[in-house]
Amino acid sequence: MKTSLSDNRSSGFYSIRWRFLALCTLLVTLPTVVMGIWAYQTSYREIIQASQRDLQLIVDGWHTVTDVYYAEYQRILRRERYLVEKRLSSVAFSVGQMVSFVGRGKAAESAFFERVAGIEMGRSGRVVVLDRSGEPLSSLDEQGAGNVEAMLELPEDFRYEIVHAAHGLKGGGVGIVEFGESGIKEGRIFVAAVFSVPERGWIIAAIMSETDFKSADLERILQEEVKDKIASQKVGKRGYLWVVDGEGVFLVSKDRLRDGEKVEDVWGLRDLRSSAGGIPDRSFVMRRIVARAIGERNVHPKLIVFSRCHKWGWVIGATVYEEELLRGLRRIRRQIMDVCMMFILFGGLLAWFFSTLITRPLRRLEAVAATGSLNAIIGEDVLSSRDEIGSLAITFDNMMRHLREKISE
Structure with missing residues (x-):
């Protein structure tokens, strides 16, 4: 019964082999999982930051375009103003000269x-x-x-x-x-x-x-040209640019479907006007929203970057769908999971190999003790081991030799 109990213990979970295997697997799995989560979070932050920089460059580029159009408008006004002042001066001077007659x-x-x-x-x-x-x-x-x-x-x-x-x-x-x-x-x-x-x-x-001489039509024509150019640009496959005026009304929206609507009516952008009102010119605000555009069945998480253009009182923004940004991250996540599984499997195999090396001499000693014979021989490979198991085997062999000598006397 004792031998059977010993066999059951040595072959079950309480055996050194299985405990060593479980410990090694845990020591490999836990750091691997932590490193995988850290790598995923780091990749996520880098993708969001890179996307934010890209959106800022796009919005800043349209700020530059708007500045060019506004500068052209001001140049035309200055020219017209100069011509009008010359004309008025000529008329006033001519009328003044008429007074002498x-x-x-x-x-x-x-x-x-x-x-x-x-x-x-x-x-x-x-x-x-x-x-x-x-x-x-x-x-x-x-x-x-x-x-x-x-x-x-x-x-x-x-x-x-x-x-x-x-x-x-x-x-x-x-x-x-x-x-x-x-x-x-x-x-x-x-x-x-x-x-x-x-x-x-x-x-x-x-x-x-x-x-x-300050034609409102000229300003409107230039603004419409800028708005048409902004509406024609796409950000990624589904992203878009948009423009809101100082009253919070969409001047440019996705596919021009919300033009003329109040931005407060779009869930997730209700405080956009107040947020943009206090930022300096060409400073950027990034926000993550969950909203549904016209024509979409479901709400989608989106990343938006916007900035205020004080010259015309516009808020110019860029929107990109988060799922497009994270499409590459999903591939990275699969790669991280594959690497983690590979490390866990490799660590498990190494743990099995080393646990076998450790428990094999112990099983040899167990087998010798289980025979109950004083003439049982412990293998030289066990006795020649220089670790604690080898020391235990030598001690056990000396004990067996001592018992044989006592019995022979």
Whole structure:
């Protein structure tokens, strides 16, 4: 019974071989799994960071394109502004020179004022004559349908600027005055060329609204061209670029299907406008969202990078589907799992090999002891071993020899 118990113990889980095999397998498996998880997480972070850099480069590139279009728009405006100022200066100077031919009588002055009131330049350009205090002297037309102040709605501050500029002019000089939104209806801006006639106490002002040369159509055409270019670019296979204006309305969306919609209506982007409002120009914000675009049945995790373009008040962003980014990571994950399994299998084989080397001499000793014979011989390979098992075998052999000597006596 004892021998049977010993056999069962030596062949079961409690045997040294199986315990050594389990320990070695655990020591190989645990670090391998930890290293595999670390490698996977590292690869994931590197892919996300690389994708973020790529998206930033794409968005920054469109910032540059937008800057080029905006610079072209400003260049055209500067050229038009220069030409308008030259034209207004020429008109104001010419009208000022006409004053020398005007008689001193009231009838002659009224005729001159009526003639000046009939001068038109573009849609809003007019010439007005003011006195030194800034009060208008010329009328709109022969019927006297109000004065120039009523038509152009010149506020008192604007007239003050004209008078102030006229007082600072040297003889024969023309000054330029601009008056802006705070006092002008509907936010219009006026530009005036000022010429002073000190001998009469008159101030000649050729005035034109900025809307005559600052074409909203030109800006809209340039913006539409930029938006069409942005909408045509794809990011990866399914990713896209988008643009939101300062009011949170989509100017460019995926396949132009959400153009005109409020960004707050898109789940995951509801606080985009407030997030983008505080960031500096060409600084980037990255965010991971889970949303569903028009035409998609399911929600998809997406990575977005956006930045604010302050020149036109746009928020330009790029969106890429996370599953596209992680497609390569899945292949890496399979490779990591294959390597882990290979290490575990290789470690298990090594553990089996070394456990066999350790337990084989012990089994030889067990077999000798199990025979119950004092004449049983322990193999030389066991006795010649230089480790603890060899020492145990020599001690066991000496014990057997000592017993044989005792019995022979």
